[in-house]
Amino acid sequence: MTHPRLASLLATLFLSSGIKSFGQQQDLLKLVEDDKPKKEYVKNAFKSTRVINAHSLEFLGKGVLDFRITHRFGPISDGGPNLYGFDEAKTRLGLDYGILKSLMVGIGRSTLGKELDGFVKFRPVWQSTGPGSFPFSIVIVSSITLDPTPAPPLDSLKFQFYSSRLAFYNGLILGRKFSESFSLQVTPEMVHRNLVDSVWQSNNVFSVGVGARLKFSKRIALVVDYHHIVYGLKPGTYTDPLAVGVDIETGGHVFQLHFSNSQGMNERALITQTTDKWLSGGIRFGFTISRVFTIVKPKTNHRQD
Amino acid sequence: MKKFNVWLGIFLLISFNGLKAQDKYFTKKGKVYFSATAKMEKVEATNRAAISVMDTKTGNIQFAVMLKGFEFEKALMQEHFNENYVESDKFPKAEFSGMVLNNADIQYAKDGLYVAKVKGKLTLHGQTKEVEAEGKITVKNGNLLLNADFDILLSDFKIDIPNLVKENISNDTKISVDCLMEPLKG
Numbered sequence: 001m002t003h004p005r006l007a008s009l010l011a012t013l014f015l016s017s018g019i020k021s022f023g024q025q026q027d028l029l030k031l032v033e034d035d036k037p038k039k040e041y042v043k044n045a046f047k048s049t050r051v052i053n054a055h056s057l058e059f060l061g062k063g064v065l066d067f068r069i070t071h072r073f074g075p076i077s078d079g080g081p082n083l084y085g086f087d088e089a090k091t092r093l094g095l096d097y098g099i100l101k102s103l104m105v106g107i108g109r110s111t112l113g114k115e116l117d118g119f120v121k122f123r124p125v126w127q128s129t130g131p132g133s134f135p136f137s138i139v140i141v142s143s144i145t146l147d148p149t150p151a152p153p154l155d156s157l158k159f160q161f162y163s164s165r166l167a168f169y170n171g172l173i174l175g176r177k178f179s180e181s182f183s184l185q186v187t188p189e190m191v192h193r194n195l196v197d198s199v200w201q202s203n204n205v206f207s208v209g210v211g212a213r214l215k216f217s218k219r220i221a222l223v224v225d226y227h228h229i230v231y232g233l234k235p236g237t238y239t240d241p242l243a244v245g246v247d248i249e250t251g252g253h254v255f256q257l258h259f260s261n262s263q264g265m266n267e268r269a270l271i272t273q274t275t276d277k278w279l280s281g282g283i284r285f286g287f288t289i290s291r292v293f294t295i296v297k298p299k300t301n302h303r304q305d
Numbered sequence: 306m307k308k309f310n311v312w313l314g315i316f317l318l319i320s321f322n323g324l325k326a327q328d329k330y331f332t333k334k335g336k337v338y339f340s341a342t343a344k345m346e347k348v349e350a351t352n353r354a355a356i357s358v359m360d361t362k363t364g365n366i367q368f369a370v371m372l373k374g375f376e377f378e379k380a381l382m383q384e385h386f387n388e389n390y391v392e393s394d395k396f397p398k399a400e401f402s403g404m405v406l407n408n409a410d411i412q413y414a415k416d417g418l419y420v421a422k423v424k425g426k427l428t429l430h431g432q433t434k435e436v437e438a439e440g441k442i443t444v445k446n447g448n449l450l451l452n453a454d455f456d457i458l459l460s461d462f463k464i465d466i467p468n469l470v471k472e473n474i475s476n477d478t479k480i481s482v483d484c485l486m487e488p489l490k491g
Contacts, residue, residue: 028329028359029356029358029367029400031329031489032331032489033356043384060380061380062380063380064381218388218392249385250467251385251469292379294379294381298378298380
């Protein structure tokens with residue numbers, strides 16, 4: 001039999017239930033996803049744990065070993081006879097290790113003065129986004145350098161002290177990744193040299209370091225590493241170290257090509273021993289190769305149930 | 306009027322029947338594994354927090370996977386994956402939305418192993434592409450276990466592999482999905 005009202009009623013009911021289930025298809029994930037924002041730590045402000053010479057606010061992963069070779073040639077102002085600096089080269093070999101995500105250590109040796117160096121780097125505050133976010137990272141770097149060559153025996157007695165050949169560096173890095181392409185850090189820092197050459201020199205040198213990164217593409221970035229000596233070195237006997245470089249990332253290596261007016265590649269030599277001037281051609285070409293190895297594999301968290 | 310009531314009663318029985326049965330299943334701890342291993346290097350990672358929801362009445366199935374949740378053995382490889390390849394800051398999620406084509410063949414109320422043909426759209430790195438996979442749905446104790454393996458080409462999703470690492474990363478990537486889904490209440 002045909003009941004037009006019944007038929008239309010049933011038709012409407014069937015149709016509406018059909019539409020309802022179609023609507024549910026689109027919303028399946030929304031039934032389950034919690035869109036609560038989560039706190040996320042900001043990563044990759046710099047491609048490496050060093051800007052160029054100085055430490056960046058970045059760390060290695062936990063259980064990661066980084067083998068670094070930094071090569072610095074002579075100044076371009078040496079001209080043709082020295083192949084614009086290529087004939088002269090200083091090297092630093094370093095081994096860094098990440099103990100925790102925010103704690104790393106490292107040792108190194110420079111051919112310049114055969115100096116040994118060791119450092120500890122800790123990050124009490126990590127830049128983060130989301131709930132409980134913090135706008136920048138705070139990193140503490142502390143290093144010791146040792147000139148291993150004992151003074152010749154005829155020198156004054158004080159030069160025989162082992163401690164005379166030690167220097168200490170401490171820096172507080174305050175840095176922020178502003179965007180995918182730009183990061184900036186400022187480091188108030190100081191170097192304490194146990195023994196200085198003359199009574200006119202201060203044992204303590206204070207400076208402010210600035211490091212910046214500008215990323216051009218996924219794998220290439222421009223970096224600048226500059227330190228302004230504020231107090232402790234006699235004007236005219238030094239220049240502010242400035243280095244400019246390019247980071248190139250491929251697979252497990254980061255290559256950096258740079259120009260710097262410093263010969264020193266550890267903090268003490270960088271800050272207290274730079275004498276070349278950029279504007280006089282005292283620019284030295286150099287490169288750094290960094291290769292990381294995973295020593296301790298991360299524990300994968302197995303979430304049961 | 307009596308006949309109308311009978312028809313209405315039958316209709317209501319049919320439509321409300323669906324609401325009583327367990328028709329939606331979900332998980333927030335689904336496992337998604339991928340391997341882009343090439344000759345020179347082992348490239349693989351696992352994500353153990355994939356979100357998946359399935360409507361067994363319609364066969365509709367959806368996945369959402371946070372790319373930052375993929376765990377690698379090598380920290381640097383994980384960094385590169387996020388920064389250089391999938392660009393997870395720009396595209397934080399990979400999503401799949403599809404249908405079980407042979408949904409009618411699967412008896413969700415009865416324990417057993419069923420073959421499921423799934424087809425749908427995969428969105429990764431800002432690109433969407435149709436993918437098809439043959440998976441298994443195991444019904445056991447009121448839960449569903451989903452397993453599926455399928456391949457994708459990274460180039461289809463505009464994930465470029467530089468020439469320098471062509472021997473290290475394979476464009477042909479294997480994906481493996483393993484989800485234990487429980488009924489979604491409400």
